[in-house]
Amino acid sequence: MIIGSITEDKKIEKRVAITPEIVKKYKSLGLEIYLCKDYATHLGYNDEQYKSEGANILNSNDEVLSNSNVIAQMNILTDDNLNKLRSKQIFIGILNPYNNKEKLKEIIKKNITCFSMELLPRITRAQSMDVLSSQANLAGYKAVVDSFAYYQRAIPMMMTAAGTISAAKVLVVGAGVAGLQAIATAKRLGAIVFATDVRSASKEQVESLGGKFLTVEGAENLETEGGYAKETSEDFKKKQEDLLRETLKKIDIVICTALIPGKKAPLIIKKEMINDMQNGSIIYDLAASQGGNAELTEVNKIINNNGVKIMGEGNILNNLPVSASNLYSKNIFNFIVNLFNKEKKIFEINLDDEIIEKTMVK
Numbered sequence: 001m002i003i004g005s006i007t008e009d010k011k012i013e014k015r016v017a018i019t020p021e022i023v024k025k026y027k028s029l030g031l032e033i034y035l036c037k038d039y040a041t042h043l044g045y046n047d048e049q050y051k052s053e054g055a056n057i058l059n060s061n062d063e064v065l066s067n068s069n070v071i072a073q074m075n076i077l078t079d080d081n082l083n084k085l086r087s088k089q090i091f092i093g094i095l096n097p098y099n100n101k102e103k104l105k106e107i108i109k110k111n112i113t114c115f116s117m118e119l120l121p122r123i124t125r126a127q128s129m130d131v132l133s134s135q136a137n138l139a140g141y142k143a144v145v146d147s148f149a150y151y152q153r154a155i156p157m158m159m160t161a162a163g164t165i166s167a168a169k170v171l172v173v174g175a176g177v178a179g180l181q182a183i184a185t186a187k188r189l190g191a192i193v194f195a196t197d198v199r200s201a202s203k204e205q206v207e208s209l210g211g212k213f214l215t216v217e218g219a220e221n222l223e224t225e226g227g228y229a230k231e232t233s234e235d236f237k238k239k240q241e242d243l244l245r246e247t248l249k250k251i252d253i254v255i256c257t258a259l260i261p262g263k264k265a266p267l268i269i270k271k272e273m274i275n276d277m278q279n280g281s282i283i284y285d286l287a288a289s290q291g292g293n294a295e296l297t298e299v300n301k302i303i304n305n306n307g308v309k310i311m312g313e314g315n316i317l318n319n320l321p322v323s324a325s326n327l328y329s330k331n332i333f334n335f336i337v338n339l340f341n342k343e344k345k346i347f348e349i350n351l352d353d354e355i356i357e358k359t360m361v362k
Contacts, residue, residue: 001345003336004034004068006061007042008075014321016040017072017093019329023053026333030345032056034064043322070339070347072332076100087111090339090347092332094118094131097361098263104361113349114361117335118261121358128334129355133177134327136257139286139316140181143255144170146319147284148189150302150309151253156190167192171251172211173268173293174258175202178286182255183211194247197258198236214247216240245273252278256285256293265290271305279307288312335359 003026005017016039018026023033033055037047047057058064065071065084073093077085082103085091087110095116097104104114117131127133148155148168157167170186172179175197183206186193193211195202203213216239248254248269259265265287274283274296285297296303297312304310317324338355341348351357 001030001070001340001347002032002034002068003070003072004064005039005072006036006064006077006081007039008073009078010042013074013315014042014318015074015325015328016043016045016321017074017325017329017332018055019325020045020049020053020055021326022329022333023050023055026336027054029337029340029342031336031340034058034068036061036064040325043325070336072336074328076103079103082107085110085112089113090115092117092335095361108361115335115356115359116361117331117359119359119361121354123354126355129331129338131328131331134331135317135324136176136178137181138320138324138327140178140255140257141185142316142320143178143257143284143286143313144182144185144189146313146316147253147255147282147311150311151282152280153252155186168252169250170194170253170255171196171214171247173197173254173256174287175199175206175213176257176259178257179255180205180209182257183209186253186255187211191253194251196240196244198240214243216243240268241270241273244269245276248273248277250278252281254281254283254294256283256287256297258293259287259290263290265293267291267293267295269294271295274305274308274310277308281308283308283310285310285312286316289314 026033035050035055035057037057037059061081062084070090075093076095090113092115097116107114120126120130154165155168158165168191170191170193172182172195175195183193183195187210194214195206195211196214206213283294285292285294287293288297288299294310296305296310299312299314302309302311339347
């Protein structure tokens, strides 16, 4: 049984699905690893490192894709590489089935089984495979570090003989995995942190990290059974807007992390709110690739609106590709272990397994 992986388009995606340290774990199961030449040299992992762990380095993507039983990637393949897949293969990655519906239909027609990792159920057994959490953790951390680097003032309160510098005020919009990591990172660096989320359960988590939770009066718990945020009612949106408008006037840095899986990101910070913000403030929008939480967000651009900078990072994890790849490769390994029957030495599609049933693209 062979696991294969090729390099993504590095202009779009620098992360990889297999790191050298994970190769020996696959080998311990009796699995072979096929990688394309120079698979992760851009991350500082040369082919010799992979070979020393037991991987086979092939000369072309075509060889890897046509000879592997399982293809493990970050994202869906380009059309050229998709055409090289063959019947009865298994394709695993963050496939974004909502945006790649037609592509995936064509792949499935070829009798290829596709698993999209962002569809994992939020159950205890799936935690070690949870790519959204592992990647969001890093994204929340990096968003704070990057936004602080652009902020032209000190972050913590500093008392000097010349006077006192006030601590920066940070607002985190969305208290999921990325938001909670952003809160923790901002607090560690000395900021005063506020947070808002439609899920009432988030209040306790925010406060446990030292943040101040902004509560909309009369708010209900808007959380799905899977632990994600629901879309809000118009009445709630109005109350949230009023609270945000007043809060944003005093905030220095906003970190936006609010996402609804498979849908456009909720628009939370409107242009008129941004117009009322202090000159020199920053909005860092992690939801940029799904439309953004701030009205003026543009992907991979920094917009200056009367002195307020709105930063829309398309793929923030390209700025942390080594750490992100290390975590992602472990998530993928744990998922593949769940598919692999060690006694029969084959991959089994057991639809009675909730993890397999939920992640399989149908």
